[in-house]
Amino acid sequence: MFILDEPFASGILLDTLKRNRYPVLLNDFVKTLPEYEKLTLLSEERFIDRFKTKPLIYTNSENAIKWINDNLMFSDLIERIDTFKNKGKFRDILSGMYPDFYYKEVLLEEIEQLKLKDLKFPFIIKPSVGFFSLGVHYVEDADSWKAVREKLLEETVKIKDYYPEDVLDSSGFIIEEVIDGVEYAIDGYYDSYGEPVILNVLKHYFAGKDDVSDRVYVTSVPIVREVQDKVMRFLKSLSRLTVVKDFPFHLEIRIDTDGDMIPIEMNPMRFAGWCCTDISVFGYGLNTYECFMKNIKPDWDDIEQRCGDSVYSMCVIEKGSHIDDLLLKGFDYDKLCSTFSNVLDIRKTDFMRYGVFAFIFVQVESEDSPELKNILNSDLNEFIIYE
Template sequence: MFILEKPYVSDLLKNTLTELKAKVLENETARAAMQDYPLSLVNEQDFINFYKANPDQPVYSNSENAINWIDNNLTSSDLSQKIRLFKDKAAFRDLVKDLYPDFFYKTVPFEELDSINPKDLPIPCVIKPSVGFFSLGVHMVESIQGWHDAVSAIKEEIEHIKTMYPAKVLELDMFIIEQCIEGEEFAVDAYFDKEGKPVILDILGHLFASSDDVSDRVYITSTDIIQKWHDKFEGLLTEIGKRAGLKNFPLHIEIRGDEKGNLGVIEVNPMRFAGWCVTDLAYFAYGINPYKYFMEGLTPDWDDIFEKNKDKVCAMAIGEIDSSVDRSKIKGVNYESFNSYFTKPLELRKIDYKEFPIFAFMFAEFEKDNMAELKKFLHADLSEYLIFE
């Protein structure tokens, strides 16, 4: 069963829904996305009845915008409670706190941020909405002054953020302060099968331009990354799944890992894989269709994948628009020039920059011994691709 919501429904997802003859909830987003596809949508009451008949069946949403509908309608199981457990970062920290007994975290109401004495914090640290998405409202704090700067920035950002995403996706009344987790950052798309066993579908390395960068500009995946981290991440997911009682449940989890194999969970996003259908990177890189694998309980043949894809790296790069840019002054994007930046582009997705501070998602392939092009992109001024009035 699928619930489609904004901000983005990819062609791969639409084609997969059609192929599987999937039960897709009829709503405004689904009608717009599937209008040219031969798939009958399921009205709201029938969708609820199908779920009630078998609440253990797999349910997937491409966007956390669906959480409010799930809370109000799929009430015949504990699905909403499991979603809330992961969406609320503080609740999740409570779930795993004995795994990380020395880890500092503290929840603070928005209106009390000014009362926090940064001298009492384990700087460097991170402050972010307790319920959040897509690095919105996230700030790295590396000094006493950095704390005051972060609080000021949050106050400026908060009203703008509210206009982009529903309240269930970002709840800006409560923030969590966490100590920094050391190591490389990864994002993992996985699901728990009907027996509760975790199945990893992709591991993405998160590249940063600097130590204080918290953007999502570039993620990469490669067989080297998966071979090194798969078993460690699978063990962590097994523990989380046991504690939360997860079965037929998809998630996107962000993890840091150091060279000693120590792991720290940054956050868990329930009900979906990588947002904006970025999970499709697994398909471009390895031929893994994450939606089909979850619905049909399939497991990747990693040995075969490692052999066939050992010399390449695939990346997802975001065409971000800096917050200093007045988007109302943009009259177009030079997509041809943006596309030509990449030596081997796989798919360019154009995004409505009037609605979101993004103009494109790019999927591209690279030789693993030649990553200079991608590293340069991390520091690029992407406003050069914008056309102004």
């Protein structure tokens, strides 16, 4: 079964639902979708009854967590969601596996009172319950902490309107040591036996050490191979610490210079946000929604024979804090597309509401493609239309 909610449901997702006649909860967001009547719709009562016998749910958005918390309180699903959604609780579970990892939870009102002696520089600070890179900051030293602290308090007022508290709660934060290394994002699920399945691996590129944006992600079969074994070992170890079954997730990790894998966070009930998991359809012809619902385990040897080492990228064209909303008139999407040689799809967004201009999916020649380097380091001013 599927629960759809804001901010976005892709055409690929909707076509998947219609083709397979997957049951979908009828809610206000669904009624805004084109031809929603063609979906297999269930009322809240019927959805809850069906869940009691077939507790298999996928959500396109963490906004759906509120409905789950309000209506499926009889299920242990709520506890599992909270365990992974709350970054502090997730770190607590992993503390036995990573005993030397430094982290600290603080409330918003405690931030100004934090003593320098109680902090371990450099560190990352982010909302304990968060989404995207909203409210995430890299702090190099005591001087930068002063600037970040002021900016963080200002941001809190602004970003709290983007998503519900179940998705982004800026009242609590987690401070973590900086994990040096290469970052990856993994879409996957635990099947009905608690066995993990990897569906998608995206390598996350950054413009510099203090960059915490979601601008560029790249995938290919060689990238999957880079981390597949390490991630599977971690997921199997995690399942021994907490019972997880019939559970989709979006895992973020880093692999350091010694080859050790350290988890960053694990987002529950969904794959890459804003339906960005669809990059697997463009790259591999692999529908991650169907894989989860039908218990399909990708044959990466077969995919490699079909796709070779082709490289695909998903770029998040976010509206940075340097952009003045009062002067912003529009965005030149045609010019953005012209900077890439092979655009597979572009998804425009309500940038004033969500702080993102677009998601663009492209095929490139290699991981170090000049096209990706250019967009990674762009301040976007060349595409922005001002008053």
